[in-house]
Amino acid sequence: MSGERRFGDGTRAVHAGLPPAEQGQPFLPGPTFAAPFHLRGDDVYDERYGYARYANPTWTALERAVAQLEGGDDVTALTFPSGSAAIAAVLFPLLRAGDVLVVQEDAYPTARLLASGELAALGVQVRLVPTDTAAVVAAADGAALVLVETPSNPGLDVVDVRAVAAAVRGFGGRLVVDNTLATPFGQRPLELGADVTLLSGSKHLTGHGDLLLGTIATRDETIAAAVRQWRDRAGAILGPFEAWLAHRSLATLDVRLERQTATALALATLLAARVGDDLDEVRYPGLPSDPAHAVANRQMEGFGTVLTFDPGSAERARELFDRCELVIEATSFGSIHTMAERRARWGYDEATEGLIRLSVGIEDADDLARDLTRALDATR
Numbered sequence: 001m002s003g004e005r006r007f008g009d010g011t012r013a014v015h016a017g018l019p020p021a022e023q024g025q026p027f028l029p030g031p032t033f034a035a036p037f038h039l040r041g042d043d044v045y046d047e048r049y050g051y052a053r054y055a056n057p058t059w060t061a062l063e064r065a066v067a068q069l070e071g072g073d074d075v076t077a078l079t080f081p082s083g084s085a086a087i088a089a090v091l092f093p094l095l096r097a098g099d100v101l102v103v104q105e106d107a108y109p110t111a112r113l114l115a116s117g118e119l120a121a122l123g124v125q126v127r128l129v130p131t132d133t134a135a136v137v138a139a140a141d142g143a144a145l146v147l148v149e150t151p152s153n154p155g156l157d158v159v160d161v162r163a164v165a166a167a168v169r170g171f172g173g174r175l176v177v178d179n180t181l182a183t184p185f186g187q188r189p190l191e192l193g194a195d196v197t198l199l200s201g202s203k204h205l206t207g208h209g210d211l212l213l214g215t216i217a218t219r220d221e222t223i224a225a226a227v228r229q230w231r232d233r234a235g236a237i238l239g240p241f242e243a244w245l246a247h248r249s250l251a252t253l254d255v256r257l258e259r260q261t262a263t264a265l266a267l268a269t270l271l272a273a274r275v276g277d278d279l280d281e282v283r284y285p286g287l288p289s290d291p292a293h294a295v296a297n298r299q300m301e302g303f304g305t306v307l308t309f310d311p312g313s314a315e316r317a318r319e320l321f322d323r324c325e326l327v328i329e330a331t332s333f334g335s336i337h338t339m340a341e342r343r344a345r346w347g348y349d350e351a352t353e354g355l356i357r358l359s360v361g362i363e364d365a366d367d368l369a370r371d372l373t374r375a376l377d378a379t380r
């Protein structure tokens with residue numbers, strides 16, 4: 001199956017990257033554990049599998065799956081041991097001293113820190129911008145590369161990818177979209193005009209909170225070759241067991257997202273009804289009243305599973321975590337487990353002291369609603 005859009009997302013998720021069915025063989029072959037592969041003769045570059053830093057059949061299947069979900073068999077996908085490794089593998093080979101790189105002020109911390117740290121030290125000029133379409137478009141003038149995370153997190157602001165892609169193309173630069181929060185089923189950056197889409201598969205793509213993964217996908221062969229060469233040389237590769245686990249988990253992406261997104265909207269609605277009473281603010285791009293909703297609605301097919309709310313103070317936020325029976329205090333998002341944290345505890349977001357990022361899992365929506373309501377009522 002090539003990932004053509006004549007099939008729905010649920011079907012595409014189940015079949016993505018699987019080899020043709022073969023008598024007596026599993027649907028998804030198990031992980032291939034190898035450092036060297038048997039490599040006979042002198043035509044070493046003609047063989048796909050010679051040494052496992054360059055390629056491994058378990059990645060090949062996962063990369064085919066990711067490519068199909070991101071847009072089809074004309075897409076090249078590459079996997080990495082974390083989302084941060086994927087970000088580094090795009091930024092380092094595509095930027096030279098003197099180039100301008102545009103990054104959001106509230107981009108994922110490792111992206112921001114790599115930009116203003118290691119890349120700036122190599123002579124890359126970094127322009128930090130707010131998560132705002134007009135600001136990104138203005139900064140794209142003269143930029144070699146624009147990295148946009150939309151929706152951003154924990155801010156949950158949205159950038160108009162079509163508008164930014166058109167501007168970046170006009171200026172002769174490249175647009176990379178971090179699609180971690182939305183996933184390829186929530187938003188298709190390559191269709192919206194991005195040159196590259198990347199994901200931290202540590203979040204929804206794998207969804208069980210048990211592994212780290214990064215992916216990039218592009219139709220641009222020059223970019224794909226540069227990123228692959230970086231991976232060959234820097235050696236930041238995904239282990240075969242993680243690759244296999246990720247591929248296995250991918251099959252349920254659509255059902256997980258469907259459930260999680262519906263519950264996220266229900267909880268956001270429940271929380272929004274308390275704003276002005278005992279909550280200061282609720283953000284979720286799927287709420288029609290949300291400032292990001294109009295643009296999100298134009299470019300997203302699902303609004304994600306992450307929402308934020310502000311119970312007024314750090315103390316009340318901490319007390320809420322103590323009172324919740326089902327919401328696990330943890331960082332990250334996109335897992336089947338409902339998790340939340342007070343973002344300001346890390347000290348590097350612009351989050352208000354009380355701001356809680358809630359990542360909605362696959363538990364029963366009614367149970368989660370009762371758990372949150374009980375904790376909020378007890379701490380108001």
Ligand SMILES: *Cc1c(COP(=O)(O)O)cnc(C)c1O
Pocket residue numbers: 081082083084085108110149178180181199200201202203212213214
């Ligand atoms: C988590 C995350 C990353 C980094 O991924 P790791 O797998 O933790 O390295 C990058 N971008 C976004 C938006 C993320 O949420």
